[in-house]
Amino acid sequence: MYFEGYGYRGSTFEQTYRCYPASFIDKPQLETGDKIIMPPSALDRLASLHIEYPMLFEVRNTAAERASHCGVLEFIAEEGMIYMPYWMMQNLLLQEGDMVFIKNANLPKGTYVKLQPHTTDFLDISNPKAILEKTLRNYSCLTTGDSIMVAYNNKKYYIDIVETKPSSAISIIETDCEVDFAPPLDYKEPERPKPTAPPTAAPTAEAEAEEEPMFTPFTGPGRRLDGKPSKDLDASGSSPAKRQANATNSVQPSTASTSQSTAPRKTTGKLVFGSGGNQSSKETDKVLVRNSFDPHGTTALVLGFPASHVVPP
Incomplete structure (x- = not known):
């Protein structure tokens, strides 16, 4: 029986065989290794070439351009045929009966x-x-x-x-x-747990109010319009709380009465400052200053019109 490439030539072992899986021969141990079974003629040729032991071979599938290496277990296969592990045939992309090229290797x-x-x-x-x-x-x-x-x-x-x-x-x-x-x-590498940042609470209105600088109006000392020292407000620059207390205590009903009113008029919440040292009898000489309080406890002085033009609160 003649196969393409069958025969020996040169000083190296080069041969083409048809390959079949190990299941075609009663050699199940082939599947647990990388050794093949070759025909007896291959042994004769290898012996004549004085191939060193252990005998190793290059196995090549020329059609698929795939190559591997193997050893030999026995020389009992039919001429022109070899048996190899099925996993090796899978590596070489070989099917049953495909042609495979064998060459000795060091x-x-x-x-x-x-x-x-x-x-x-x-x-x-x-x-x-x-x-x-x-x-x-x-x-x-x-x-x-x-x-x-x-x-x-x-x-x-x-x-x-x-x-x-x-x-x-x-x-x-x-x-x-x-x-x-x-x-x-x-x-697959286990996913690393992402670090959980502590939740940042939204700043409350009170916190923002504490952080932002507050505007405090009318923080200076109170002064009279006629330039004389004030008897009702602390002119020494005391604290706003003290000035607020003094201002609160100074808000009292006025004992002055106008000539146009037949009965005394209640002036709670107003302070009357005269233009001279003594209080004038003329209403046009009187200037009313409305005493109001801002939300921050400081006294606000608002210049008003003559008493005859001021509507009572």
Whole structure:
């Protein structure tokens, strides 16, 4: 039976085979590693070339431009055919009976590999390190970009080979290799709680009133219109509260009476200041000053008209 590329040439092993999954042969252990089964003729050719052990191969799907690396388990396949793990066929985008190119390869011993599980379920295993070490004993080499399968407790876990050192393909046979893990593909970082700022209470009208400077009118000392010292108001610049008390006490009914009134008129809330030293008998000489109080307790002096023109409050 002749297949395209069947036969040997040159000083290296290069061969094209039809590939089939391991389910086509009674070798279930193939699925737990990266080793393939080749025909006996391949062993003869490899022996004649004095290929060093362990035998490692580059596996390439030329049509899809995908490549990986593997080892060999046995040489018992039919001529022109090879059997490989199904997960490897998935990496290479191969279907049953597709043609695959095989070439022997020499890979350096690995010193570092970074793995990334597909799901967080792999981290739920009680001892993932021990499971991984046991699984990798069935592997000969690792290639950056591949996805290997780890079987445990009747479940399959897929892990990506994110990075390998010192090259993109390494041998892991009898070597001490540092293993690092990247976060799983479906891992989501928990959202950090946002700091809650304490609610700022809106300033009340009273608080604003306390903060804003208040305007206090008529804070100066009271003075008479005729220039003489005042007897009713404190001219020494006392406090507004004291002046308010003095002003309140000074608001008393006037004893003066007008010539036009036949009966005494009540003048509560008014202060009468004369133009001279003594009170004049003329009403036109009298000036009324209305004594009113502002909301802040200070006395407001409002000049008025002559008494004959002032309407009683």
